[in-house]
Amino acid sequence: MISALNRLVDLVEEHLTEELDLGELATSLGTTEYHLRRMFSSLAGMPLSEYVRRRRMTVAAAAVVRGEDDLLGIAVRHGYGSAEAFGRAFRAVHGAGPGDVRRDGGPLRTQPQLRFHLTVEGSIPMDTRVVARPAFRLVGHAARVPLIHQGVNPHIQQIVTAIPPEEHARLKALSNTEPPGLLQVSDDLDPDRAEGSELTYLYGVAVAEGTPAPGDLDAIDVPAGRWAVFRTAGPYPQALQSxxxxxxxxxFPSNPWRLRPGPEIVAVLERADDFSTATCELWLPIEPDSLAVVEAHRQGAENDHQ
Structure with a gap:
């Protein structure tokens, strides 16, 4: 995965002023666009689209300062159809318009070219299992909410606190398959996992395939497949987010699996009365990663010859 991400960074540089066909690139690297975007945003701390925009504006700023062309020519060369569109993108990154920067020489906010390195210390083992599950359904109360990476999501908190105690009991009674108990489900996520992007949040339970959902509840049908299940315990939601x-x-960089599209599910197994601490299971949909298998075989062959 690390080599694939570095190849992606190289291709961004080679085609900085063009649209990058990420699907074709992912296929050539033996992975999927979905997994590549997720791993990039998680490891880089920003969506791929934001990185491309920052790099493009870093290179464009050098052309603006050097005065090598008029602003419209620089805009067109960097993939923008008008000086106005280029100016908006330029200002969003640098905090000043290209005309101001050409006159004053700044301010400039440079985005260095990324390079990914993997350091796995293994000092904290992850309590994980991989399970194969038949198709099932998720039923409960769903809403569109913005994604928040750290801390309590107030939009989700508002949904859960508005559900009366008897409704929690009714939902629990509906549960008849794994994942167990009351679930917090994130579905239809933006591949880049950008902060503030919308997702479908469902608070509910898992039921067997074909189980009808009560008319007042929403349902998500989940196809059969494998899942990586991570068990966490500690302060909530910090331990889960970590x-x-x-x-x-x-x-993922250490195992021959990749994410596949599907809901990401949190099962709360135990919790304090005030929800300050909790024991949870995080269920992520996965599939074999052919790229990881190839890299493992290559590494094994290198070790055999040493």
Whole structure:
């Protein structure tokens, strides 16, 4: 995965003023666009689209300062159809318009070219299992909410606190398959996982395929497949969010699996009365990663010849 991300960075540089066919690139690297985008945003701390925009404006700023062409010519050369569109993108990155920067020489905010390196210390083992599940359904109360990476999501908190105690009991009674108990589901996520992007949040339970949902509840049908299940315990939601981040920085780069499209599910197994601490299971949909298998075989062959 690390080599694929570095190849992606190289291709961004080679085609900085063009639209990059990420799907074709992912296929050539033996992975998927979905997984490539997720791993990039998790490890880089920004969506791929934002990185491309910052790099493009970093290179464009050098042309603006050097005065090598008029602003419209620089805009067109960097993939913008008008000086106005270029100016908006330029100002969003640098905090000043290209005309101001040409006159004053700044301010400039440079985005260095990224390079990914993997360091896996293994000092904190991850409690993980891989399970194969038949198709099932998720039923409960759903709404569109913005994605928040750290801390309590107030939009989700508002949904959950508005549900009366008897409704929690009714939902629990509907549950008849894994994942167990009351679930917090994130579905239809933006591939880049950009902060503030919208997702479908569902608070509910898992039921067997074909189980009808009560008319007042929403339903998500989940196809059969494999899941990586990560168990966490500690302060809530900090321990869960840390584990979520560690799946990208530690688990996926070290294991022959990749994410596949599908809902990401949190099962709360135990919790304090005030929800300050909790034991949870994080369920992520996965599939074999052919790229990871090839890299493992290559590394094994190199070790055999040493």
């Amino acid at each position: 584990a979520w981040a560690a799946t990208a920085t530690e688990w």
